[in-house]
Amino acid sequence: MGGQVEVKVKIPFGNKYLDAVFSVPEKKPTYGVILTHGAGGDMNFPHLVSLAACLASHGVLCLRFTCKGLNIAYRAKAFKTVVEYLKLSDDYKLSGVFLAGRSMGSRAAASVVRQLSQGDDDDDFVQGLVCLSYPLHRPKLQSKLRDEDLLLIRCPVLFVSGSADEMCEKQLLEGVVSKMKAPKKIHWIDKANHGMAVKGRTADDVMEEINAQVFSWLRENMELEHK
Template identity: 35%
Template sequence: MADLAQNIFTKKLEIKYEDRQIPAVLTTPNRPRDQGIVFTHGAGGDMDTPQVALICEGLSKRGFTVLRFTCKSLNLKYRTKVYAEVVKYFKMNCSEVQRCLVGGRSMGSRAAVEVANQLKGTEFESFVQGVICVSYPLYPPGSPEKIRDAPLYDLCQPSLFVSGDRDDMCEKKRLIDVLDNVKNSSVCWLENADHSLVVRSSGLENTVQFVIDKICNWHYETKGENQNNAHSESRHVIEAKVPKLRYKEKV
């Protein structure tokens, strides 16, 4: 399902968490839908890292209200607490957003998974309806025995994983084996991309646009399945127009 690109409006924010102000950017399309996205960066970047900013702005041009934020702490527990506060701010202060997806790149995707799990059983549980994991770091580089799969098995919402097939923190077969046991999970592989998730032959902007297309396609499919049959066992194959990309869904 294709969307016409929309004009977007950007607003810088500071979201209070304890005694700190969390820098954030709210990107709103001129014709917003009731679905929003909260997204954050990896361990070595911030919300203005080119790939993160391009993904968020591109998704907003497709109709999503997108809130991205910076939290540079390397403590996952702290980052998760900050993330949860940002999600709560999003719900309370963006009246047009009735439900949202949470996501992130690398360490940010780990925090998104943790938030989705921690908000279960709270008033925000129904607000979070999916998880987007870009370059999920399944294990630290050089330490495949230290696998970070436990939180994934607790996910109740549909989840999308977008990874490069040369990612040294997420070997392809190991992630597929994990996702075989994660309900309503999908994975999209970019051939010849490493953890940076850039296909050199395509360039950053083309690669990001392709990622945005996959996120939107996945969103429309899972939204339809949730409306018609929350326990659908159907599998979908999305034909790739960009060379060297494979898509496979795990349910």
Template identity: 30%
Template sequence: MTQLTLDTPLGPCRLTISAADRPRAVLLLGHGAGGGIEAFDLAALARGLPPLGVTVIRHEQPWRVAGRTTVARPNLVDQGWGGALDAVLADFPTLPLWVGGRSAGARGACRGFDKRQAGVVCLSFPLHPPGRPDVSRIGELAGVTGPVLVVQGERDPFGSPQSVREAARAAGGAQPVVVGVPGTHSFSKRADVAEAIVAAVAKFVGG
């Protein structure tokens, strides 16, 4: 595992790279609004995917590098993400780049998606605030013009797997692959859940 620091308009961000020996793909992941790259699902993917041929790069937003916590506004997430995305694309020009993240990081990856990227992996996509299904963020998910995987806790108060499927159908366009796993927004922190998350992502990105 290696680390790289990059400049952004908001200050330095950091990339933590878990490299595959013979990579066939790269997965760039962002963290949630209140957490970091040590989150259960992000850590599980950093351990589990490299042996399957996928290099995992976890992106730390500038405020996390500076030791602060914050409720990340979308414009701040996007400013911290854009430079890292460009750097990873430049460093791995011959490999398909998949992007994604957990919660706010998943939303940012959706907003920043373009034709240079292969698809998006959304972990705990926050479809709506708890108890507010009328405040939907399905537009961010539906706006992705490539393949999308959503791994969602079966009891996630920000939107169940079925809620994501129904909202995506109503929005029209390409439909995401939605996989439900035990737990809420942070998932159940069990070994079998970690294995299920790794298996779903590996199948999606071709690992």
């Protein structure tokens, strides 16, 4: 496990700024992950801080950012701005990035990946998508699925969801994933709810399982790029 440095930045977004933090590995990184939070909270949500530290300690740059606002189009616009910012950064010349988010943040990430894959400027900078607690439907409203972006994505996608998530019924996500054209994988956290809480397990223990799954999936997909 290497050391890492945290660097705070402010990313211009319209007439304001998005607060963000780089978790920078000791060695020069080749790949990065852009990470954002759900509807509540901010980039300092414990799961995000833990994942960012884990990735940086394994040599992956992580940029996490805060974007308040409950409008999904607004959140996606902010996410796209952060992708452009990192792509044009002089400090970090990356081969590619993976977009990641928790809950509503994963919906925003999925929206950006879909927009980029359908655009003419698809230059392979965005390599994949990580959805933590993807909110496939509102609680008790399983008839309306938020699957339109997922079905149009082409790059690899990892879902990490709780098997007891009240916003992502297991069979429904499996049904959507079976229709996706992209390479995809689901890792179920047994008995976890939408907040990834599991009775009888500590939060740190659950976070370690999530981090290990995300990193091993990223590593597999980065290795594919190197071949």
